[in-house]
Each structure stands twice: as C-alpha cells, then as structure tokens.
Amino acid sequence: MSYVTYHIPANYTDAGRLFGLFPIRNTVEAAIIAAPTLFFCFRLLPFALTTNIVITMALVVPSAGFALIGLGDDSLSRFLINWWRWNRGRKIITFRGTPPESKKRGRAV
Numbered sequence: 001m002s003y004v005t006y007h008i009p010a011n012y013t014d015a016g017r018l019f020g021l022f023p024i025r026n027t028v029e030a031a032i033i034a035a036p037t038l039f040f041c042f043r044l045l046p047f048a049l050t051t052n053i054v055i056t057m058a059l060v061v062p063s064a065g066f067a068l069i070g071l072g073d074d075s076l077s078r079f080l081i082n083w084w085r086w087n088r089g090r091k092i093i094t095f096r097g098t099p100p101e102s103k104k105r106g107r108a109v
Helices: 024-044 049-069 076-089
Strands: none
Touching (some): 024 049, 024 076
16 A cells, blocks of 8 residues: 655645734734724824824724734634623523422322
C-alpha cells in the first residue's frame, strides 16, 4: 500500500482574515465604528489640525482596536447580540422555602 503525503502550506488558516491576523467581520465593524468618530471629530472640534489629529487618534485607535480584537473570539456585534438575547431571556430565581408536604397517594389499607 502506498501512502501519499500532502504538503499543507503554513498560511492555510489565514483564509478569511485581513493580513492573516484580523477576521474580515471584525475589520468591517472597526471601520464602521471608526468612520463616524473620525468624521465628527474633524467636523466638530474647533482646534488646529494637529490637535484635531491627536484627539481623533486618542478616540479612534482604542475603539477600533477593541472592535478588531473582539470579545471572547467573537466579533463585537455578535457578542452584543448574544448579550442582548441573554439579558432579555434571563429569569430571576428566588428561594421561597421548602414546598409544602403533599399527601402521599397509595393504596388504602
């Protein structure tokens, strides 16, 4: 019996990722978060260009970086959807003592 050896390339797990590091969904979410922040900072801040750039980067880099990394191997939107479903479906369990003894059903003697 002859065996066939296949060479698996080192980057086979990089499919569906940007630069082999960030999942595409996380990258799109980071762009969606960063674009409005970038736009509003440049439009609404009344400072010089350098100050606007510093303030914008102080806001955009952490928020976009957080969206790129995600939470618990999930994208940010998937995590928020799961949290929302859990939050709406959770119940409060309270202990109200022991249940009353019920009469045992058995044969009449």
